[in-house]
Amino acid sequence: xxxxxxxxxxxxxxxxxxxxxxxxxxxxxxxxxxxxxxxxxxxxxxxxxxxxxxxxxxxxxxxxxxxxxxxxxxxxxxxxxxxxxxxxxxxxxxxxxxxxxxxxxxxxxxxxxxxxxxxxxxxxxxxxxxxxxxxxxxxxxxxxxxxxxxxxxxxxxxxxxxxxxxxxxxxxxxxxxxxxxxxxxxxxxxxxxxxxxxxxxxxxxxxxxxxxxxxxxxxxxxxxxxxxxxxxxxxxxxxxxxxxxxxxxxxxxxxxxxxxxxxxxxxxxxxxxxxx
Amino acid sequence: xxxxxxxxxxxxxxxxxxxxxxxxxxxxxxxxxxxxxxxxxxxxxxxxxxxxxxxxxxxxxxxxxxxxxxxxxxxxxxxxxxxxxxxxxxxxxxxxxxxxxxxxxxxxxxxxxxxxxxxxxxxxxxxxxxxxxxxxxxxxxxxxxxxxxxxxxxxxxxxxxxxxxxxxxxxxxxxxxxxxxxxxxxxxxxxxxxxxxxxxxxxxxxxxxxxxxxxxxxxxxxxxxxxxxxxxxxxxxxxxxxxxxxxxxxxxxxxxxxxxxxxxxxxxxxxxxxxxxxxxxxxxxxxxxxxxxxxxxxxxxxxxxxxxxxxxx
Numbered sequence: 001x002x003x004x005x006x007x008x009x010x011x012x013x014x015x016x017x018x019x020x021x022x023x024x025x026x027x028x029x030x031x032x033x034x035x036x037x038x039x040x041x042x043x044x045x046x047x048x049x050x051x052x053x054x055x056x057x058x059x060x061x062x063x064x065x066x067x068x069x070x071x072x073x074x075x076x077x078x079x080x081x082x083x084x085x086x087x088x089x090x091x092x093x094x095x096x097x098x099x100x101x102x103x104x105x106x107x108x109x110x111x112x113x114x115x116x117x118x119x120x121x122x123x124x125x126x127x128x129x130x131x132x133x134x135x136x137x138x139x140x141x142x143x144x145x146x147x148x149x150x151x152x153x154x155x156x157x158x159x160x161x162x163x164x165x166x167x168x169x170x171x172x173x174x175x176x177x178x179x180x181x182x183x184x185x186x187x188x189x190x191x192x193x194x195x196x197x198x199x200x201x202x203x204x205x206x207x208x209x210x211x212x213x214x215x216x217x218x219x220x221x222x223x224x225x226x227x228x229x230x231x232x233x234x235x236x237x238x239x240x241x242x243x244x245x246x247x248x249x250x251x252x253x254x255x256x257x258x259x260x261x262x263x264x265x266x267x268x269x270x271x272x273x274x275x276x
Numbered sequence: 277x278x279x280x281x282x283x284x285x286x287x288x289x290x291x292x293x294x295x296x297x298x299x300x301x302x303x304x305x306x307x308x309x310x311x312x313x314x315x316x317x318x319x320x321x322x323x324x325x326x327x328x329x330x331x332x333x334x335x336x337x338x339x340x341x342x343x344x345x346x347x348x349x350x351x352x353x354x355x356x357x358x359x360x361x362x363x364x365x366x367x368x369x370x371x372x373x374x375x376x377x378x379x380x381x382x383x384x385x386x387x388x389x390x391x392x393x394x395x396x397x398x399x400x401x402x403x404x405x406x407x408x409x410x411x412x413x414x415x416x417x418x419x420x421x422x423x424x425x426x427x428x429x430x431x432x433x434x435x436x437x438x439x440x441x442x443x444x445x446x447x448x449x450x451x452x453x454x455x456x457x458x459x460x461x462x463x464x465x466x467x468x469x470x471x472x473x474x475x476x477x478x479x480x481x482x483x484x485x486x487x488x489x490x491x492x493x494x495x496x497x498x499x500x501x502x503x504x505x506x507x508x509x510x511x512x513x514x515x516x517x518x519x520x521x522x523x524x525x526x527x528x529x530x531x532x533x534x535x536x537x538x539x540x541x542x543x544x545x546x547x548x549x550x551x552x553x554x555x556x557x558x559x560x561x562x563x564x565x566x567x568x569x570x571x572x573x574x575x576x577x578x579x580x581x582x583x584x585x586x587x588x589x
Contacts, residue, residue, distance in 0.1 A: 012393050016401055019387055021470055024404050027411075029430060030419050042428025088316060089395050091297050091309035099306035107310065109585060113577045114317065116521035120546040121566045121573070123332070124553035125324030129339070151313050180305055209412035209527050216554055226414045230532065240422060247418045254410040266476040269409070269469060272513055274476060 030251070033244030042238045056241035060249075067246045069221075074208060074232035074250070076139055077224055081146035082200050083208035089151050090196065091191070093158035094184060096166070108159075111152035119212045122148070127216050137219030145213050150203045152243070153271060157202065160272025161195025201261060202268040205254045225250045280470050300371075321425045325570065331563035352564035362565070365548040368455060372544060374522040380519055381512070383463070384470025389500070391475045404474065409469040413462075417532025420447035420461040424448050424533070451541035454534050458542060461529055466522075470515050477511035478504060510584070517580040524573065545569050 032042065035052040060067040096104055126145055127136070135141040165188060173183045189196075214224040223231075229246040232238060258265060266274055278328065322466050332352050334344035356362050373457030387405070391398055406415070423431045425444030443450030447457045481504050489499045527546035528537060536543040536551060543551075549569065 004503065009393075009395060012390060012395060013397075015390055016328060016395075017396070018400075019390070020401060020404060023408050023464065026419055026423060026464065027407055030422065033422060040306065042425060044428050044433060046428075046430055046433060061502060078479065088313040092313040095306035095309035101306045106400065107513075109581050111317075112585060113574075113581060114321070115578075116518065116525075116573075117321075118525035118527075118546055118569060118573055118575050120527045120549050121569050122324050124549065124559065124562045124566060125328040128331070128559060129324060129327060145320060147316060151317060180302075205410065209415075211412060211414035215531075226412055226418075229418060230414070243422070244420055247415050251411050251415050254412070255407055258410040260404060265406055267472055270473060270511070270514060273514060274473060 027251075027255075030244060031248050031268065033061075033241060034103075034248045036241055036244070038239075038241050056239075056245040060242050060245040066242075067215035067225060067228055067249070070223055070225045070246075071249060073139075073218070073222050074224040074226075075216075077146070077214065077222075078204050078207040079144050080139060080143040081150050082203045084143055085147060085150040085154050085203055086196070086200060089148070089154035089199075090158055090186075091157045092151075094162055094188065096155065097159045097162035098170075108156070111155055112271070113154045114148060115156075117148075119149070119210070123212060126213075130217060136217060137247065138224055139222055141217045142213050142222070142224075146207045146210060149206055149210065153206060154199050154203050156273070157199045157268060158192070158195060158272075160275070161192050161199065164195070165191045172208045198261060198264045198268065201257050202264075205257055209254060288573050302339045309530060328563040331559055332567055334560045336557050336558075336560040345558065348560070352561045353568070355561055356564045356568060361540055361543055361548050362568075365543040367546050368540075369524060369526070369544045369546075372455060372459060372462075372522055372526060376523045377516060377519045380461070380463055380467045380470050381516055382431075383467045384515070385474050387467070387471035388474035388478055390472065392478050402475065405468045406472050407468070409472075410463045411465065413465065413528040414532055416461055416465045417529045420457070420464070420529075421533055423450070424457060445538070448534050449538055451538050454538060454542045458526070458529050458533055459535065462523065462526070466519060470519065473511055473515050474508065477508040481507045513584040517584050521573070521576065521580070524576065545572075 032048075034056055036049055036056075037053050038055075040047040040050050043271065059065075062068075095101060096108065101107070122145070124154050126141075130136045130141045166269070169187050169191070170183050174180075174185055179188075199255075211224070211226045214222075214227050215230075218224060218227060225246060229243055229250065232246075261268065331344060333347060333349060335346045335348045335351070336344040391405075392404060411419075423429050424447045426432060426442075426449065429446075432442045432447065443453055447453045485503060485507070486499055486549040489503045494502070525546055526544050527550060530542055530544050533552070534542040536547050545565075549562055550564050552558050552565060
């Protein structure tokens, strides 16, 4: 029995090793692309030993730093999307968690439906409308339309955090005559603050990773990092090391946020419906 | 009944009025909290959709005119449904969606069961495993275009080492392998997502239940099939639904990897819409397509929401 389970364990570790190689390997391979000398990019057989060079990172982010403004744009759009989303989503999440609201279930399901709607279907009307009112190419256009993702997501996830906070303290304060807004701001908000931070970080990742909206609604001045990176394919000779450097910069913030939020990953990815 | 406020009320009436006002405000209060988000979303969703509905009845190419050119009734709908691209795109989308969802859920479940063995070192492995899911789909597209590159990309090289023939025009350049290559890239990103959620769900299945099944002589497979899977039915349904819808909406990967080609072998509904509306600027036709797709998606979402989330919220 002992021998058998040891064999099973060895096999399990072996399988795990293969799985990690499949799923982490390409990420490492991509990061290596960013620091490769250009002549080793498509060498056959693939080259693992090379002298790392910062040339691509310097060209993309320092001098001339083509992608640096795009990195800044990505940051502006994602941060503003989260900032606009918070004051709209938290009150809704609070009310949906605490009150017997008529049609509560339908509102929640409608939000869920929005999260599964095809963004591209809205893009053509948005593009035409934004052109008409002169908002095409502005941060505002992108930030506004990101709300169709960030608000439904945040309401779902935040509601699960508000659900976790016991109501006794709030009830006690109500009995003592405190107004609702006082109760929410002074009692509930501090208690769900960790939940709000977690939600905001996930919402940031969703906004940061959205490429369809900026693809259509940004101008050359406001385009986000992935859209800027896409531009490298339009020129004749594709400079793969530059794409590597820019793409790795677009990839790292969400990865770091997920590592940081490790405990909440399942909850975030299921919009709070599975606590994990 | 209206209250006259221009003359002082008797004390008792004044108190009653105040109480009524307060309770009314209290009842409205939750709706006031929800309203801003709902109103903003309604504006952001309904307005463009109705705008698209109106445009779908007009011939309008934006390169020719900034305004609709002429009323064509249902002409755009007929053109969309009978045109060569729509049915091909619908078929491609269904193949991509069904195969991608099935493969991701099955492999995800297999990995989740492996993680459930609770060996030392599984915890960091889990944290690393989820990394592909954190990456933007468009960036996954860059990564796979790099790895699929015909001359010197790592995947064709690995295949050649294993003596598996690669199409002369590369994996993305051949009509037979292009769509499966997109499925593979999507699987790389989302199989870990399925695995991590199933793993969390399986951890919630009490040990006693599994032990009891074992003691009753159930095989590992029977235990899985009849005990563990039914107990995680909800997460299973949730993940399946989410992957199905997201795959149905696939756009970013196609944009970066194939742009619908070669020919129309990887046109998806999402990419077709982008091509018609934002590359060729056939706003009228694209608006009709938008509505057809919105109707299809709505059927799916309604079905899912009724079956999976009927008791949620």
